Amino acid sequence: MKIKKRLILASSSRFRQQQLKHLQLPFEAIKPxxxxxxxxxxxxxxxxxRLAAGKAHSVAEQFPExxxxxxxxxxxxxxxQLGKPLSVAKAQQMLASVSGQELIFYSAIVLFNPAENRLHQHVDETRVLMRKLTLTQIDHYLRLEPDAIYCAGAAKSEGLGALLIKRIHSTDPNALIGLPIFHLIDFLLAEGIDIL
Known part of the structure; x- marks a missing residue:
């Protein structure tokens, strides 16, 4: 594997950092x-x-190469739109409102090459059908999965959030966790990064 350029993940999300670590590429995580x-x-x-591109551009001045x-x-x-609830009370309300409903998760990924002013971008769409949930079930889930408040829609699918979900339709199962890896690989290849 030949890495010709420094790779920066413009994110403080430990979930996305963990996903990127699975590719075994050297990278640094910088909070945008x-x-x-x-x-x-x-x-x-x-x-x-817009937010994905904004995060990438916000660290470009520090890392122009x-x-x-x-x-x-x-x-x-x-x-x-449902973002990250960031509190248990908001997560409870959010999960109660989506009980038995279909959620669409839009997971955006960009790869920005500031030296060449080149931006690769993609938005992955994942459809998730939620189970009908009681308030007791929601409270129990949030006690067992406290990190859910940092996830869009409060459904941490890679953890106990799987108990809340009836069905998922996606072209990239990584996208629901937050990092559409299949398109990221395409972008890295286009930039001359030898993945394997």
């Missing part, structure tokens, strides 16, 4: 300085892609 909020009349997919990975994920249900 970028405000995350949806814009008026922006679709969930547009929000996810690196390849920078930016990611973001937004969930959509009942005609509204």
């Amino acid at each position: 300085e970028f405000e995350e909020y949806p814009l008026f009349n922006e679709t969930a997919a547009q929000t996810a892609l 690196a390849l920078i990975i930016g990611c973001d994920q937004v969930a959509w249900c009942n005609n509204r």
Whole structure:
């Protein structure tokens, strides 16, 4: 494996860092300085892609010769965007509102090459059908899976969130966790990174 450029993950998410570690590529994780909020009349997919690109661009000045990975994920249900609840109370409300519903997770991935001003980008769509949940089940899940408050839609699918899910339809099972690896590999190859 030949890594010609420094690889930076513009994320403080330990979930995404763990996913990238599975590829056994040397990388550094840098927390991006970028405000995350949806814009008026922006679709969930547009929000996810704008935030992913914004995160990558926010660290580009520090690492102008690196390849920078930016990611973001937004969930959509009942005609509204669902981000990370960040509190147990909000997670309880969010999970109660999506009980028995279909959620669409938009997972955006970008690879930015600042030296060449080249941006590769993709938004992966994953459809998740949630089980009908009681408030007791939601409370029990959140006690056992405290990290769920840091996940879009409060459903940590790689953990106990699998108990909440009836069905998943996706072209990349990694995308639901937060990092669409299949497209990232394509982007790295396009930038001359020998993965294997």
